[in-house]
Amino acid sequence: MQSSEHLDLTFAALADPTRRAILARLATGEATVTELAEPFEMSQPAISKHLKVLERAGLISMDVDAQRRPRKLEPKRLEEAVDWIERYREIFEQNYQRLDALLEALQTKPSRRERTKK
């Protein structure tokens, strides 16, 4: 399923601290490979490998500017992954808020508790 593949690539891309740091840097603006490699003690080919993973996941894209070829963040794919988890969490949280209310009711009515105690 197409969207399932998107999620897999996104999560795999995010499961690496260097790639997360690259995304954080690109969130502040586009940057070239040289600029991105600077904070890491890593060769440019090594950084390029990470960039390929991020590109394949659709999380970054290359601005076709002949001389510099900077990379930029593509927020939509990241939002998709975040939204997916958030939807899941909301489903559970709605139930658990109702459970909170039930647990409170069970604890503030001692006579009712006596009847349901086994």
Added chain:
Amino acid sequence: MPKPAEVTLPSDREVRVTRTFNAPRQLVWDAHTKPELLQKWQGYDGWDMPVRDMDVRVGGKYKWRWRSREDGKQFGFSGTFTEVIVPSKIVHEQYYDQGDMDFAMPVGDPCIVSLELSEQNGVTTLVCNLKFASKEARDDAVSTGMTDGMEYSYTRLDDTFKAAA
């Protein structure tokens, strides 16, 4: 005020939900295992829970069904309990019961749900782990038609990506 639920993804086919409750563990256990309590909190806005059969013991079965107040359509889950340690652990299979819904999940291996409860100083921690049969099953589970606000269409998303490409 309890902290909201936290969701993590321990593997590519699991979802883990952790939540604390300001209540003794026995009460949280009861809320998960007694049908008359379960139907008061488990479900979806706009849906009633007409079927909530629970035989909470190893080898016992359960069956849950929800019915929409809007159009009467039903769906649910059912399965067998494979581990029951009162009041700290339940493990059960979870098969999706399509009922009247358009949404289908691939029939095959069930999702394995495990619930673990622990208590400290009157606060109970619940860890709910769902292990799906596959990555796709896990991802599809989010898009089951539930409350109106939660309804999500992968088709629409695919179209959005195609349009953006």
